[in-house]
Amino acid sequence: MNNDNYNENYNYNHNEGFDDIEQMLKPQCQFKASDTLKEEVLEKAREEVTPHRSVKMWHWVAAACVLGFVFLHLMPPKEEEDYNAENISASRQLMEMQRNVRDYDDHDRYGDFESIEKKMLARSAQLSAGIYPEDNNY
Amino acid sequence: MNKETEQLIAELERIVAERQDWLFRFAYMRIGNREDAEDMVQEVLLGVFRRLREKTKVESVEQYLIRSISNACTDYFRRKPLKIVSLDKAEHISVNENDRKIHEEYMRINKLLDSLPDEQSEIVRLKCYDELTFKQIAELLSIPEPTAKSRYRYAIMHIQQMIKKKGDER
Secondary structure, eight states: OOOOOHHHHHTTOOSHHHHHHHHHTSOOSOOOOOHHHHHHHHHHHHHHHSOOOSSOOHHHHHHHHHHHHHHHHHSOOHHHHHHHHHHHHHHHHHHHHHHHHHHHTOHHHHOOHHHHHHHHHHHHHHHHHTOOOTTOOO | OOHHHHHHHHHHHHHHHHHHHHHHHHHHHHHOOHHHHHHHHHHHHHHHHHHHHTTOOOSOHHHHHHHHHHHHHHHHHHHSOOOOOOHHHHTTSOOOHHHHHHHHHHHHHHHHHTTSOHHHHHHHIIIIISOOOHHHHHHHHTSOHHHHHHHHHHHHHHHHHHHHHHHHHO
16 A cells, blocks of 8 residues: 555664565465455445435325225125115105106096096007007007 | 536545455455455445545545454454354365465465464554555554554564574474
């Protein structure tokens, strides 16, 4: 590391033996670090200066997954929904039928039920005989 | 990356290119293991980078590197117990020619310095192998410069006598 050693040694080394010993203690071969050492050091240095996300996201992602799981777990099963939907649909149909029945009670518009029934039976007989009325009022 | 960061990276690249082999040699001659020595060098170089980035006053990068690698070696022995590998398993550890040479060098120097007290052997390593000045050695070890010089002289004389004694025995 420092090559300016001659003056320091000159005051002490009055015999050649001293020089010989010093020579013996110097490196006799070359020491070389691995070729990859430099790259590894520079890679780690670059890694240290690369800015990373300051807010850690994984906590929030984990919380979102837990909430999603809880939500799915607490939601009612699909069969209950279908049953409810069917019930609602059936209720509506019944109400519609009742309304229609009430509508049939409107004599001014449709006449009484018996007359309607007679008409329908007559139509039915004509259709069975292959007679199709011209007014097309089935 | 902004301009300032790019300059820092460029500065680090320059330091790595200039010092990585010296740092590796310093670490290897004390711990004798390539992988651990290179890990240590990486940590030291990244430490310099962090200081430069934080704009902490670094009086001398060189001085900082010497102190850091020396402290890292001291901490290494404090943290890691010695690994003892049995001879039959040692045969299966693949070592390339270069690693074999540097490990032989490690063994050679350690053999020469083995008989010295730790404080003397470390000064000899720092002076002869790591090529530091007595001033740098004194600063690193927190001792006066004359103390560093005298310990070094005693160490060399001791090695000289040891080699002469071995020569006489033959």
